[in-house]
Amino acid sequence: MNKGLFPHLVLLVVTVLLLPRAALAHAFPEAEEPKVGSTVTSPPEQVAIRFDAPIEALFSKLEVLDSSGQSEDEGTLQVNADTRTLTVQLKSLAPGEYTVKWSVVAKDGHRTEGSYTFTVAGGS
Numbered sequence: 273m274n275k276g277l278f279p280h281l282v283l284l285v286v287t288v289l290l291l292p293r294a295a296l297a298h299a300f301p302e303a304e305e306p307k308v309g310s311t312v313t314s315p316p317e318q319v320a321i322r323f324d325a326p327i328e329a330l331f332s333k334l335e336v337l338d339s340s341g342q343s344e345d346e347g348t349l350q351v352n353a354d355t356r357t358l359t360v361q362l363k364s365l366a367p368g369e370y371t372v373k374w375s376v377v378a379k380d381g382h383r384t385e386g387s388y389t390f391t392v393a394g395g396s
């Protein structure tokens with residue numbers, strides 16, 4: 273190998289190894305309760321999403337809507353002491369499908385957002 277090129281190759285490899293770490297500091301959901309796409313038999317009292325990185329409470333959003341777009345959460349968000357679990361209390365949910373919309377800002381300042389549904393199994 274050309275001795276003049278070697279230090280540059282090392283630098284390139286180190287750079288490539290370090291870059292994905294910055295990207296990983298974005299916060300993505302790691303676990304949800306109720307689970308994504310699940311059907312639950314009794315109405316949950318809250319929705320909780322655990323992220324894979326710490327989030328900023330101030331810039332985070334979590335809302336739960338029924339199938340007609342009506343808000344079904346109590347509006348007050350809480351970030352747990354672990355700084356990565358976001359929860360919101362729910363009104364008493366009737367049977368039906370619900371959409372959870374979330375938007376969070378990780379400690380690196382990057383926003384991620386998404387949505388998913390779960391279903392409360394119904395009486396009728």
Ligand SMILES: [Cu+2]
Pocket residue numbers: 294295296297298299378380381382
């Ligand atoms: Cu980021």
